[in-house]
Amino acid sequence: MPFSAVVSQLLISCPGDVTESDLAVVRNAITRWNGTYGERFGAVVLPVSWNHNAAAEFGRPPQESINEQLVDRCDICIAIFANRIGTPTASTESGTTEEIDRVNKNGGYVGILRSVRPADTRSIDPDQLGRLRNYLDDIKTNSLVLEYEDNVTLAANVEQILVAAVSRNRGRAEVQLASPSAAKAQYAEIWPRTTSEEKVRTNSRGQVSSSRNWYIALFNSGKAPARNVKFDVKDERSGDDVPWRIIVSDVDTPFDVAVLAPNSEVRFPVALGMGMPVQARCVVTWDDDRGRQTNEATIRLV
Template sequence: MPFSAHVLRVLIASPGDTTAERDAVTEALHGWNAARAEREQVVLLPRRWETNAVPRLGGSAQSVINDQLVDRADIVIALFDSRLGMATAAAVSGTAEEIERSHAAGKPVHVYFSTEPIPRDADLEQVHALRSFQEQLSKLGLLGTYASPEDLGHQVRQAIEGDLDLLGLGAVPRRPSGRERAVLRARYDSEREQYRDDRGAVRYRTRRERLVVTNAGEAAAHRVRVSVESLAGQGTPPRLYGDETPDIIPRSEFSWPLMGALGDGRAFAVVMRWNEGDDEFAETQHVSR
């Protein structure tokens, strides 16, 4: 059945040496849509210059991309491997211009740099220019790094979760008129640990996976009981460690450690039950890694 949803245009900005990474981000966004779009009433629409920009005369190529994609984007994901890209009239590269233009407009902008070994045939002038740009950009905020396209896709899905809160989007349970209610929302959280493999390359692995439940409502949720259930085609869900039934006051959260491997892109159902006075409530939400 059809459902109403907010559509967010997510621009994937990067030089031409990041095809695998761009594909990984696109797949991550489609994976989020499959697991979460209907529940959150949000659809993520990947936008890429090579597939979504329409050829048009009048102005530079970058100005056309700015008009058709950059200025219409709601979120920007920028990626760099070993190249900064070609300079434009307004910035050191087209991707740099897209980052600066979007940041100046107040949009969420996430920038990631590869930590994989530099290719033997890399343009060293481009590598140096990229490192200089990275150093300058670090003064504007926190930059991300990725060890592989798969690692990047995982990080992008986590970034999107934060953007939904920032933009005030996502479905919430309906409240009876005139009454304050607790609104519980679940999310997956984890820490990424850096290490070096046998060849000395920097890699990342997931550790300390947790399920976090936040009360975004106006009333306290008492004796919160949480369980996880499998979804069709998603395999065995993780297990919660611990049997706590906490009270979660408004604008606070509680987390439970997760046990059991959870592959990239896997989703599961979180069933949350709680009490408000003599009334008992329940909410089910789909959560993905």
């Protein structure tokens, strides 16, 4: 059946060392999201990139052409890094960093991903890697950079970015339609996800072992603090509580987080156990100037 939708253009931005297979995963995840959630959100996301959509043009720097033809028309940007930052432009470290800055300054939503897949060290340029690390360190205070090491995690990260970006854009459109004078209002926007860290240990015999610690992360991508934040993990089919052992707090309080600042994240460790389901539905609620708000998303421990 036909449905009405707001169409957003999404810029896929990356240096040349990001593989075509990773870019295919990103595009497939966007296509799958449109089919699964497009009608529910009243939104369709169209991916664009310079190598697929920019027209050849003579007479000015390539980045200027890309900016005019694509970047400045996009509402969302997914920027992907591996081990290179890219080629410098006239104003920034690389084309990718310039595109990140332009979409952000134009009020768009920017999600940054970093590949941590194993790579042949002989193919890595130390200067490029060093500049990339410096850039990522510089933006840590203002950006949440999600890492991926396999296709499943990459696709999940893309879907989470789409939900957050489309929800924010839809909220803005609804506010502007309801009252143009209210468009300047600022709200919180929290989405749950899972994240993990690998811990490497060396024993007294020099033997190396590793383990992975899992967390539920709540990220406020909005422009206002979220208060009285609480989350629950439910079975996707039955709606019953899922037996995940989540370490919340040793203090008995009615909420899991009293105040979650804009562009900040809080994580809760998950203690894995035998027989635990790897997938669940996480429901997060909070208060802002609109009243009590709710978002929910599928999260996985994989």
